[in-house]
Amino acid sequence: MHTKILIIDDEEIMRLTLGEGLSDLGYDTETAADGSDAIVKLKQFEPDVILLDMKLKSESGLEVAKKIKQTDEYVEIIIMTAYADINTAIEAIKLGATDYIKKPLDLDEIQVNISRAIASQSMKKKLKLYEEKEMKAEDTFISKDPIMEDIKKRMTILAENDSVTALIGGETGTGKEVVANYIHKNGARKDFLMLSVNCAAIPKQLLESELFGFEKNAFSGANSRKKGLLEMAQGGTLFLDELGEMPLDIQSKMLRFLETRKFNRIGGLEEIEVDIRIIAATNKNLEEAIAKKEFRADLYYRLNVVPIHLPPLRERKVDLLELSKYFLEIYNIKFKKNFKGFTSNAFERMLSYQWPGNIRELKNIIERIVILNDLDYIDVKLLPNEVQNQSSKESGSAILKAENVFIEEGFSLEEQVADLEKYYISKALELSKDNFSATSKLLGISRHALNRRMKKYYEDRALS
Template sequence: MNKKVLIIDDEEIIRLSLEEGLLDFHYDVATAKDGKEAIHKVYSFRPDVILLDMKLKNENGLDIAKNIKNIDDYAEIIIMTAYADIKTAITAIKLGAIDYLKKPLDLEEINLSISKAIKNQSMKKKLKLYQEKEAKEHYEFIGEHPIMQDTLKKMDILAKNDSVTVLIRGETGTGKEIVSSYIHQNSSRKDSLMLSVNCAAIPSQLLESELFGFEKNAFTGANSSKKGLLELADGGTLFLDELGEIPLDIQTKLLRFLETKNFKRIGGLESIEVNLRIIGATNKNLEEAIIKKEFREDLYYRLNVVPIVIPPLRERGSDILKIAKFFLNIYANRFRKNFVGFSEKAKQQLLNYHWPGNVRELKNVIERMVILNDTKILDIQHLPIELRNTISKNPFTTPNDLIAEGFSLEKNISEIEKSYIKKALDQANGNHTNAAKLLGISRFALKRRLEKYFE
């Protein structure tokens, strides 16, 4: 993708000659004759580098530079002037200009200055990306189970096709954000930002401004303009976690953006075009939400271009011990403890437990065990009580050696029922009638159990 250069000069001959010359250097070029047209082009064209004449007819280039930086801080500004003086140059640099060229202009010199500006812009984005990465704890994608290997193949295909919208589905704690991070980091967008937002954690009245940004005075308290996540993630990836919780009015705006790739800030008149990939994730049954008029059907089909379904941890048993060992190594290093691993009985219990909280719950369990114990081998007595009392996943076995103090038969039978009900509902995509048929019970019996266990 060619880099974009915007030329701002009130002399048409200069604009045309610079445009023709820069096209030969394989830049995408746009021009503007004054500040008003320049601001419009900054919004619509999204330039990487701006060549700005210091003296326009009735305008000061420094004022225009300041306005541009308020809109897009990543845009690199190169000042052009026939009246070079040190004081003006210093002022321009303070306002964010990266270079200062004296007229008459030399194309080779301009190209060199633009190349320097582009490198500087890339460094700024990489620094921001590094800061984002450092702020987050990174976990590897671990999945040797056949289901996960199939998922990994799909993830690799999606990474290569970096314009395709992705929808990741799965229970809470299955690792949807790790999947999204894997896709981003293995795509051509990896050197740009990946930003995340939990749509369920932000009040609906704030979510719109968080996504789309706003202009100064757009509403009470908007004392300055603000870029939204769509704008900040330009060139990269935006991860919308729990997107099933997005309010209907914002769903409409999101759908329009996915169709056109442009949007307006709240209170704004200019359309802003960005190039980014949307990856959404949800544990909600969107088909059921559509029936209930809680989710737009057209948005669902627009998001569901390539779905990825992550199975719950209990259905990929061969991965449980590998993931547990991975977290054991992480927390042993963090807390400076020396652990060899798990005893055979502890391993069996980890495999027997149904893991309602999935990978997130497993991570928390291992962290707790590392904090509370110093033995090299973690045994069954070091497990949390809810894991020590777990019976085999197979309800027809009688694991006499696993019964520990505080064991509750009623609780364990309830857990087995809950596990099968969840699995049946997943298979039936939330349809209660079909789930009841899978379980071999009546719909009324299923309803009673749902009320008992989940309300």
Template sequence: MKKKVLIIDDEELIRLSLQEGLKDFHYEVETAKDGNEALDKINHFEPDVVLLDMKLKNENGLEIAKNIKKTNDTIEIIIMTAYGDIKTAIQAIKIGAIDYLKKPLDLEEINVSISKAFKSQSIKRKLEMYQERESKTTHKFIGQDPIMNDTFKKMDILSKNDFVTVLIRGETGTGKEVVASYIHQNSIRKDSVMLSINCAAIPSQLLESELFGFEKNAFSGANSRKIGLLELADGGTLFLDELGEIPLDIQAKLLRFLETKKFKRLGGLEYIEVDLRIIAATNKNLEEAIQKKEFRQDLYYRLNVVPIFIPPLRDRGYDILKIANYFLETYSAKFSKNFIGFSKEAQDQMMNYSWPGNVRELKNIIERMIILNDGEILDVENLPIELQHSISKKEPLSIVEDFHIEENFSLEDTISEIEKKYIKAALNQSNGNHTNASKLLGISRFALKRRMEKYFE
């Protein structure tokens, strides 16, 4: 199907010449000499793109542009203007026009601008689909462990304080993007889009153009203008994942944007002002990166106003089983399986495992188990090898092999005494730090907490 273009201009010669020229580019073209005829054509012809002259005889081009957008907001408007009308053209951009062209007009330039308009329409449709999908998704961060109280409190506070830039910190796989989505979906921006970019996954030479966009001919290969993520996320949220991997020169531009909410496209001369919220995340030690001159200290202070820290899964106690059961239910439904839970032995093994890949690792393991097995209960033998042998492999206390077992001997009491000695030694060695002590013992922080409650309270 041919793309439809409507030309609105009060000069008949311009209308006819543009109509014939654009037909050569295989567009279906109609013309209108004023606002009334234009609105009638919009209702019947249903154009994809409108070329609008800002100076019609007795009409204001801005008002026509507003009426077009009210009638059909999906129509892209390209302004045609004389040099002296540039300010008016910029006003039209602010109310929804996508581009402006200065007279005298060049047909090739018009075609490039129209092509860009079609790309913009495609992006908007994708964003609308994304928003519709997101609106049907409940962004719930699963967890009740007390260690998460501070995290949940800050998530709720930052959802309500839209002006605050957010920095989320935590190990890989802890759910930083889920936290970002929760904040966005519970903020006043929830009806606008949240876009995400993994700064570590894009080559540094491309990252700047992805964020800021570029003008035509800004560099070799820039054959048309590109709208960057900062513009596309206007009104919504931009999530910068792996923030610590952004090169220093781009960090400087990002800092300027955070301070002014303005930026220039690559090769651009004019500042573009947008209203969006930045949520950033990193698993990198930014303080150490600052010392190594790999991260800007001023950007760190600008982002680190109210940081959110997501504890690793190994420190979140019974949340391990809550999250595991959530994924069990999710993937059982997805793959039409009948699983309803885990055996007690399987639960114990999952609780003892250190989960170096955090929630992402747990999710992948549960999905794999459900795909490969059938039944109602997942048992120890269904677990991956690394989980089947998740009990600490540290050397036991030295015990004389040819010992004699006394009367009234209790193996359980003896094992308890051995555990207590090791726990006391680990706590002393780590100066009472539970996280470090659990690492010394090769168990999770929660497993250590359970044993301390058993032996010392």
């Protein structure tokens, strides 16, 4: 497909001459005599680059450039200007034009400028795509693993019921904040703020004032009134990350708020009522914390209305590929690389690795690989030593056996991983003589995770 060039000039001879010259060079060309005609042609012709004369008889080239950018942010504008009008051309560039060419025009120079403009356009589109994907990553829960079906249903239910509190559990890096973002952005509160506070990262004294705010002179240094996050999130959502680290006295105040939806600023007498949703997350076992008297049981039960527990990445084999592909795509765009995927050997080691840092660790590793290398595929040698050193596993199926097979179109990870999981579960059951506790220990997964897989592969043998 040829590059499309729209020429805007009020001199007919210039339009015809320039149009013929660029057509001879292989460009598709269209012309316009003024701004109104240009906007019509912009919508119909959809040019990649516009050559715009600054001195139009009917209107200012600056005004035309502004209207063009309002209509199509990606089209590149090259200003054609006389030497005496350079300052005006510079003003046009501030409005979004890419470059300018001084008259009299030289066709070779114009071609160079067009090539630069096309490169600039491509880069802007890639950057925009990357930014959209980065934003999407915050709000979209990426998962195709069957074991996540119940979690996705709960997320949907929570999004539809915007007054229900939620407690999200799981290891560090499993995507708890992503889940919270998804629930907020897909619910009735999406047009209001979602504010976050990390209860582990803020000292106790500051955490209380951060949440509840304070009145002027409430304590030394309180020189003015400050609104807390509970108040600032009015109408929206407050996300309490690392809830298990919240001090007990603040837990007490939070419990009262959840029961009444009212609170007092520190040092204040006025009760403030707000309508917000609370979503909390923790990587701690709160039931154990309750037994140790480190967490209030009543707050736990008040928050744990619709619990979500995110399994670690090592138990989500299908998602390992989905997330790997996703991160590779966005970092290809960000760092201008062209990785096509992963070799089978690399992915075999990734499947075997335990991923203690979960999704966050996977994301960081792929980002580092893309930054430091410029190859077609990610092979074993590009992986960190801790991932490389995972021993190869014999699966009893065709999965990832060939030394130089790439994961390409037509490859079904779900079928391959299902085959692999089923094989190892059957072997572990055989070795443990059908003892579920011993089987889960042999496989390095929880009894709950084993039971999910038993329901999937051996429904008649699963625990009730």
